[in-house]
Amino acid sequence: APRTVLISGCSSGIGLELAVQLAHDHRQRYRVVATMRDLGKKGTLETAAGEALGQTLTVAQLDVCSEESVAQCLSCIQGGEVDVLVNNAGVGLVGPLEGLSLAAMQNVLDTNFFGAVRLVRAVLPGMKRRRKGHIVVISSVMGLQGVVFNEIYAASKFALEGFFESLAVQLLQFNIFITLVEPGPVATDFEGKLLEQVSTTEFPDTDPDTLHYFRDIYLPASRELFRSVGQSPQDVAQVIVKVIGSARPPLRRQTNDRYTPLAALKAVDPSGSLYVRTTHCLLFRWTRLLNLGLRCLACGCLRFRIWPR
Ligand code: NAD
Incomplete structure (x- = not known):
């Protein structure tokens, strides 16, 4: 029998692509x-789904920030059984910490x-009863390493990593697998929304040096x-499709080979200095070369050393 896959955040980006594939x-x-969350945005997905719509794909409302919405959505699934849960819905937040509101930060953690916690709690009893299941979480390379001016977003992804790594141990007893997918940058609406947010934010209470580092360098x-x-x-979704199709899914799966060396810096130096100093150099020294017009040379250098093909 086909496996039921529930995916959050399918109106755009990775979620939409994954659903269609x-x-x-x-x-x-x-x-x-x-x-x-908003069924008014289902047009793009429905068009991309084509003939699959109403056959192998159905669209449903789900706001991951509402327990009521989670319960309502699950009650509409035939038999209430979810075999694969993909926690994809997410929001970003960038900017100097001093200039961000606590409400904006809390919204990132809540989403x-x-x-993801709300959805997992809702599907877990069924998966445990059936002694099978797969929970996929779209984390990020920022779930493995901190990135300047992304403190809150990285914290939300680190939280996912700790939570699901812990849960994975217990769930092996129930034959339930967990996979944390860790993409690097992906060309979706995600970055556009962030840049729009940044261009309309004043960042009050932020000193001029920090604002300069953020706007002119970061x-x-x-x-x-x-x-x-x-x-x-599409490429990221392809990786996730493979993970979902595998008999023994891995706990972690990065999608971008160019990031592996950066992630390895933490393993090589447990003190953390190597990672912090290298990324500091990349941002504050090498990007100065970019600003001097040595773009190609600097780009080649950056890729050669940090993201070798
Ligand atoms: P996206 O903005 O296209 O997709 C995110 C989706 O989540 C949107 O459809 C949005 O409407 C939905 N969403 C937000 N709040 C929600 C809520 N309360 N309930 C239900 N849905 C909600 O961007 P994307 O790049 O496709 O992001 C998907 C996932 O990938 C996110 O978890 C993101 O953190 C992660 N990710 C993205 C990148 C990147 O560079 N784009 C990199 C690594 C990880």
Whole structure:
């Protein structure tokens, strides 16, 4: 029988791509419940789903920040059984800490971390009863390493990593697997929404030096990173499809080879200094070269040393 896959955040990006790829599986192994907070945005997904709509893919409403919405969504699934849960819904937040509101920070944790916790608590009893299941979590390389001006977002992804690594131990007893997928930059609406947010935020209470580091050094470097090593949502979804199809899914799966050396810096030096100093150098020294017009030379250098192909 086809496995029921519930995915959160399918109105755009990785969630949308994943839903469509699974629904088009040529062996028809999946029945996809593609969920989104606002059903008014279902048009793009429905068009991309094509003939799969109403067959191997159905669309449902789900706000991961509402327990009521989670319960309502699960009650509409045939038999209430979810075989594969994909926690994909997420929001970003960048900027100097001093200039961000606590409410904005709490919203990131409530969506990215507690959103996944709400869904897991709802599907786990059924999975445990059936002694099978797979929980996939779209984490990030920022779940493995801190990134400047992304403190809260990274904290939300670190929280997911700790939570699910802990849970994975218990769930092996129930034949339930957990996979944390850790993409680097992905060309979705995600970055656009963040940049829009940043351009309309004043960042009060932030000193001029910090604002300069953020606006003139971090933001151009971040755009360059998305341009040079960014993956497409299709490529990331393909990796997730493989993970879902595997008999013994791994606990962690990075999607971008160019990030492996950066992640390895932490393993090589448990004191953490190597990672912090290297990323500091990358941002505050090497990007100065970018600003001097040595863009190609600097880019080549950056890729050669940190993201060798
Ligand atoms: P995206 O903005 O296209 O997708 C995120 C989706 O989550 C959106 O459809 C949004 O509407 C939905 N969402 C937000 N709050 C929600 C809520 N309360 N309930 C239900 N849905 C909600 O961006 P994306 O890149 O496809 O992001 C998907 C996941 O991938 C996120 O968890 C993100 O943190 C992660 N990720 C993204 C990148 C990147 O560079 N784009 C990199 C690593 C990890």
